[in-house]
Amino acid sequence: MSTALLTWSLALAQIFLELAMGAALLCILRGPRAQDRVAGLDTLYVNAMLLLLTYGIASGSTLYFEAALTIALLGFAGTVALAKFLLRGEVIE
């Protein structure tokens, strides 16, 4: 009973997170200005990281955790680099 609940809850959570990634992708494609697209990219990678965590719970393997940590680290660097580019016109001064 509780196992079925957990399976359904994980499946629903994955669908919700995929919808959230779709919303972020739509924001990247539609966003009227560059900063909207950067905010969409930021949301997209956080949602992808959460989706990987739910995959990790569903499969019972801790391997997905490493990928999620890498996405969190590199996504932060990417967003900051893009925001710096918008601010100055060059990434490294």
Add this chain to the structure above:
Amino acid sequence: MNEIAELPAWAALVTAILVFVGATVTLIGSFGLLRLKSFYERLHAPTLGTTLGTGCIALASMTCFSVLQTRPVLHEILIVVLVTVTTPVTLMILVRAALFRDRKENASGVPGRDAT
């Protein structure tokens, strides 16, 4: 999928509720990113997903693996700390960039240099 079947009922219930709440909050935040009007309003919405969503799902993962392996598995705290620390930094730099660009174009509804 067989590892999940070995979870005791209470742990499965806690994990299920935490995962579901985290995913729902993240979805609400991402739709807020689409629906709100100005850029400065829009930037507030996805923080729901980055704080509450990450916290809930990481807590669910910690509960699940700690019960499965009968030892504390706490490495998801790394992700929570990383995301909690980096999100404000990202958003502040992004808003500074947006403010800089808006002022350069003399857009309406943007505070001038004296107001900050």
